[in-house]
């Protein structure tokens with residue numbers, strides 16, 4: 001029996017619904033694959049903020065560090081500015097644990113319709129690899145004349161050669177390991193961002209030489225957005241900066257059916273720190289508390305967590321159970337055109353576990 005110690009941060013909104021559902025599934029998969037979980041719950045989020053005046057305690061990273069992985073729901077509260085909640089909780093973990101590769105697969109599954117006409121299951125199968133520690137999210141800047149009529153804000157993006165190279169290398173390694181088209185597309189805006197993204201382009205050129213077996217293309221982000229819609233089936237691995245990867249991964253999610261299926265892994269590939277697994281979606285305040293959120297994005301993220309923890313069989317069992325549930329088309333939440341509840345979907349996925 002293998003035991004994993006997992007830090008659980010359900011967070012806010014539908015995070016409180018999709019996380020328990022995913023834990024129920026992980027328990028069921030664990031029982032079938034000789035794995036047990038030691039869940040350590042952290043009640044950080046909006047309510048914690050109202051009680052303590054901060055999203056997390058000062059030693060939050062120290063508290064999280066000893067875990068094998070972190071499972072996170074969603075962060076954000078309608079009465080707290082988003083930049084306060086996210087820079088208080090989610091983003092410091094990505095940066096502090098050097099989770100520099102944010103891996104976001106987008107697959108058109110059997111039983112799911114793309115809003116784009118004519119695509120069959122499996123034809124769209126890509127993964128966005130997003131730089132996750134620097135770039136446009138570096139939080140370097142400040143205000144001048146703050147709250148005055150002529151206030152000024154400066155926010156700098158930070159691109160380091162090391163930061164670009166390591167995430168680009170991760171993308172090439174993934175393209176090699178995947179049973180895919182063996183392609184990496186690099187996304188920048190280096191026609192306009194003439195320093196930072198020119199450095200990115202140079203890093204991409206250098207790293208790509210180490211992978212002669214992988215085909216490459218370099219796209220400007222505006223053209224990439226168009227081509228995600230015009231020719232989504234041509235993409236395999238797509239690598240981009242923190243902000244561009246954020247935007248493009250919502251687009252890749254919707255062209256493959258729903259953001260309710262979009263999983264993500266915030267990886268420290270060097271394994272010095274715990275990696276973090278979370279759905280791409282947010283707290284969804286419009287449906288929170290109703291028990292109708294799609295738990296599948298978190299469940300697919302949990303499968304990625306097991307894969308990262310080298311519990312491959314259990315991870316693949318969860319992935320297969322999710323695919324089987326989708327293919328059956330009967331039990332599904334509203335984002336996929338159904339009327340099922342979070343609990344209905346959870347039970348259906350568990351029934352499909354083998």
Ligand code: IPM
Nearest residue numbers: 075086090091246279280282
């Ligand atoms: C995501 C989210 C976050 C991000 C927000 C909540 C800060 O949109 O994980 O994609 O921009 O990284």
Ligand code: MN
Nearest residue numbers: 246247250280
């Ligand atoms: Mn996002």
